Amino acid sequence: MSAVIIDGRAIADEIERAIRHDVSNYCSLYNIAPSLVVIALGKDPRSMSYIRQKTRVCARVGIRDRTIFLPLETPEEDLLDAVCAMNEDSSVHAVLIQEPLPKHIASLKILQAIDPIKDVDGFHPENVGLSVVGAPRHEPCTPKGIFEALHRIGCAPAGRHAVIVGRSNLVGKPMMNMLIQKTERANATATLCHTGTPDLAFHTRQADILIAAAGRPELIKGDMIKPGAAVIDVGINAVDDPSSKKGYRLVGDVHFESAREVASALTPVPGGVGPLTCVMLASNTLAAARLAAESRS
Numbered sequence: 001m002s003a004v005i006i007d008g009r010a011i012a013d014e015i016e017r018a019i020r021h022d023v024s025n026y027c028s029l030y031n032i033a034p035s036l037v038v039i040a041l042g043k044d045p046r047s048m049s050y051i052r053q054k055t056r057v058c059a060r061v062g063i064r065d066r067t068i069f070l071p072l073e074t075p076e077e078d079l080l081d082a083v084c085a086m087n088e089d090s091s092v093h094a095v096l097i098q099e100p101l102p103k104h105i106a107s108l109k110i111l112q113a114i115d116p117i118k119d120v121d122g123f124h125p126e127n128v129g130l131s132v133v134g135a136p137r138h139e140p141c142t143p144k145g146i147f148e149a150l151h152r153i154g155c156a157p158a159g160r161h162a163v164i165v166g167r168s169n170l171v172g173k174p175m176m177n178m179l180i181q182k183t184e185r186a187n188a189t190a191t192l193c194h195t196g197t198p199d200l201a202f203h204t205r206q207a208d209i210l211i212a213a214a215g216r217p218e219l220i221k222g223d224m225i226k227p228g229a230a231v232i233d234v235g236i237n238a239v240d241d242p243s244s245k246k247g248y249r250l251v252g253d254v255h256f257e258s259a260r261e262v263a264s265a266l267t268p269v270p271g272g273v274g275p276l277t278c279v280m281l282a283s284n285t286l287a288a289a290r291l292a293a294e295s296r297s
């Protein structure tokens with residue numbers, strides 16, 4: 001079997017067109033464009049690349065987008081002040097804190113300070129809780145993008161066994177939660193594997209849908225995949241490559257060449273999950289702007 005390579009960019013483009021249309025309607029109705037503010041500490045090269053992608057997507061769909069760069073050594077109190085200022089500014093609909101944050105900042109404290117209505121990353125405990133009880137407001141962009149892509153490639157989760165590798169708050173846990181909800185669009189059986197899981201391959205071989213989000217280069221080899229499974233590779237890992245101009249290349253958590261021989265569908269890295277994440281941020285920003293408009297009327 002040779003897997004269909006899932007074109008994340010094409011799926012993201014399709015979703016983007018619908019968002020552009022909805023943003024345009026929002027602007028006509030409320031005479032203001034949805035607006036997103038990203039707060040970043042320092043200019044970490046990987047964060048900068050993600051920020052640039054977000055900016056491009058926002059520009060294309062008509063969302064106002066601004067990044068506030070603060071020095072890396074900004075004290076926690078000053079960052080909290082910056083978050084509060086954005087919470088109070090009614091012209092700002094969505095606020096996102098660029099991770100990773102430096103060690104002197106308590107990440108959870110900052111996330112909890114964001115107005116949950118403006119928390120388009122969906123990391124505020126109130127939004128996490130709403131998702132868990134099946135009443136989602138904002139859900140994290142990466143799992144939301146994967147969920148949408150599964151539907152669009154004809155691999156609806158209902159009745160399937162999804163195995164997720166990685167238990168981060170960013171990807172693994174929210175992915176698991178979305179898949180197990182008792183709704184027509186979800187309703188999967190799910191297994192979550194992590195560093196404490198003995199015999200990872202035993203579990204991955206049972207997956208109809210395998211989602212790798214471990215941040216370990218090429219951890220999942222073809223012989224760990226059930227024939228015909230849909231494989232979603234979330235990982236983005238830089239590995240040394242003297243033959244490349246940059247001295248490195250990006251690989252996923254899945255060994256692409258062996259996986260494509262076994263899987264029925266597979267996301268590439270790059271060009272798979274990444275574009276979906278950015279477009280979902282635009283979707284959540286529009287949703288936050290709608291919530292703001294509803295609370296005013």
Ligand code: NAD
Pocket residue numbers: 142165166167168169170171172193194195196197200213214215216219234235236237273274275277
């Ligand atoms: P993380 O480091 O916060 O979490 C990784 C998880 O994987 C941990 O829970 C850990 O228990 C688990 N893990 C690590 N090694 C394992 C192993 N050998 N066996 C089983 N479990 C293992 O990472 P994250 O933020 O969830 O990101 C994961 C990967 O996805 C990274 O490569 C990151 O760069 C990438 N990522 C991509 C996007 C995107 O848009 N494409 C978005 C977010 C994250």
